[in-house]
Amino acid sequence: MTDTSSPAPRTAPPGCPAHPGAVRLAGLEYQQTPAQLYRALRGKHGAVAPVLLDGDIPAWLVLGYSELCYVTGHDDLFARDSRRWNQWDAIPPDWPLLPFVGYQPSVLFAEGDEHRRRAGVITQALEGLDQFELARECQQIADRLIADFAGSGQAELMSAYAHALPMRAAVQMCGMPHTGADTQRLVDDLRISLDAAEGDDPVAAYARVGARIQELVKEKREKPGPDVTSRMLQHPAGLTDDEVVQDLISVIAAAQQPTANWICNTLRLLLTDERFAVSVSGGRLSVGEALNEVLWLDTPTQNFIGRWAVRDTQLGGRQIRAGDCLVLGLAAGNTDPQIWPDSHVGAENAAHLSFSNGEHRCPYPAPLLADVIARTAVETLLERLPDLVLSVEPEELTWRPSIWMRGLTALPVEFTPVVQ
Numbered sequence: 001m002t003d004t005s006s007p008a009p010r011t012a013p014p015g016c017p018a019h020p021g022a023v024r025l026a027g028l029e030y031q032q033t034p035a036q037l038y039r040a041l042r043g044k045h046g047a048v049a050p051v052l053l054d055g056d057i058p059a060w061l062v063l064g065y066s067e068l069c070y071v072t073g074h075d076d077l078f079a080r081d082s083r084r085w086n087q088w089d090a091i092p093p094d095w096p097l098l099p100f101v102g103y104q105p106s107v108l109f110a111e112g113d114e115h116r117r118r119a120g121v122i123t124q125a126l127e128g129l130d131q132f133e134l135a136r137e138c139q140q141i142a143d144r145l146i147a148d149f150a151g152s153g154q155a156e157l158m159s160a161y162a163h164a165l166p167m168r169a170a171v172q173m174c175g176m177p178h179t180g181a182d183t184q185r186l187v188d189d190l191r192i193s194l195d196a197a198e199g200d201d202p203v204a205a206y207a208r209v210g211a212r213i214q215e216l217v218k219e220k221r222e223k224p225g226p227d228v229t230s231r232m233l234q235h236p237a238g239l240t241d242d243e244v245v246q247d248l249i250s251v252i253a254a255a256q257q258p259t260a261n262w263i264c265n266t267l268r269l270l271l272t273d274e275r276f277a278v279s280v281s282g283g284r285l286s287v288g289e290a291l292n293e294v295l296w297l298d299t300p301t302q303n304f305i306g307r308w309a310v311r312d313t314q315l316g317g318r319q320i321r322a323g324d325c326l327v328l329g330l331a332a333g334n335t336d337p338q339i340w341p342d343s344h345v346g347a348e349n350a351a352h353l354s355f356s357n358g359e360h361r362c363p364y365p366a367p368l369l370a371d372v373i374a375r376t377a378v379e380t381l382l383e384r385l386p387d388l389v390l391s392v393e394p395e396e397l398t399w400r401p402s403i404w405m406r407g408l409t410a411l412p413v414e415f416t417p418v419v420q
């Protein structure tokens with residue numbers, strides 16, 4: 001299922017003082033075939049590779065399954081607060097990774113007791129969601145989205161479905177209706193701030209998202225409802241309104257891109273792999289198996305930035321200095337030959353690292369909720385449009401040029417038009 005040809009990684013200029021032999025992670029040829037890059041990197045550098053991020057900023061890419069478990073399991077040694085970074089002097093104000101790395105006072109960058117307090121509130125607020133109710137709501141959202149294109153006999157599913165559905169589900173979980181002009185504005189602004197297209201202004205969009213979530217928090221303080229926002233506000237940990245705003249944005253943003261790509265990568269697998277033979281309804285393997293296989297082999301969050309070393313230490317035979325940045329190579333970890341010695345990657349269990357591991361892993365109920373959203377999205381689409389097929393050859397599908405997220409640029413399909 002993965003390509004076998006193996007390009008040589010592009011290395012940094014000889015003599016790069018910070019990271020001799022380091023590999024530049026940016027580069028389209030790798031981005032299209034990340035499995036090859038990880039294999040080549042592992043072969044050359046072992047479980048922990050010196051890499052260069054955009055602008056040739058040095059970091060470590062952790063590729064080994066057990067090394068990833070060690071890093072994520074020792075937050076006393078590899079912590080989440082990016083202000084520890086020893087490279088801040090080299091980072092320009094317009095650095096493209098700044099939105100992911102720049103410190104914000106949210107759960108994402110909190111550590112120790114403060115993190116347990118913030119993550120505990122999110123966990124309990126998400127636990128209050130009824131999974132059957134969520135599935136029902138996702139089905140309604142799916143039906144509305146499908147109705148918009150069902151009559152035409154064709155669709156581009158990435159924008160019309162895979163991205164649109166989890167965003168609306170997340171907004172609704174937080175206590176806003178999933179339709180209406182106000183919600184649509186928030187959905188558009190979230191899309192721009194997470195994934196700006198040319199001509200978009202992500203900074204302005206992010207500011208509008210902040211303002212709308214602030215308003216939502218104010219509304220829910222005055223009139224609580226059965227939603228995640230109200231449960232966060234009512235939690236005995238007593239988060240301030242600003243803390244709830246920060247963490248709600250983190251929840252919505254964390255839910256959107258990975259779940260969208262999980263849906264899209266699963267649809268791609270179902271529509272292109274003969275084991276799932278399309279028409280999918282005649283396939284031998286189930287949607288659940290396809291969802292799980294994607295988490296092992298085409299996981300949405302390929303690499304996650306990151307952790308920062310609290311003090312000088314060693315990892316995978318590398319000398320790590322205090323303040324060094326470690327990128328979690330979750331996709332590489334899932335296919336680590338140390339755990340799959342006979343080179344077959346099985347997808348039978350859930351021991352993958354796609355939701356990360358340890359204190360900062362995707363908080364416990366979130367993977368289950370994401371599963372409900374993704375499964376409902378895929379199953380509803382296949383039920384409503386049973387003769388759905390790709391409208392291009394599988395080789396013509398292209399991956400987005402990102403080493404961080406694995407998702408398609410577009411998923412064009414066709415089917416017999418459905419008269420409403």
Ligand code: HEM
Nearest residue numbers: 107108251254255258259301355356360361362366369370
């Ligand atoms: C309902 C959908 C989801 C919600 C509400 C959600 C929520 C969150 C939150 C709040 C965090 C921050 C945790 C922390 O720093 O303590 C997080 C982290 C994360 N989530 Fe999710 N998430 C969702 C879906 C997904 C999906 C589908 C994936 C991938 C398949 C994913 C992968 C991750 C990863 C890799 C992290 C980073 C963990 C780390 O720092 O080690 N999430 N998620």
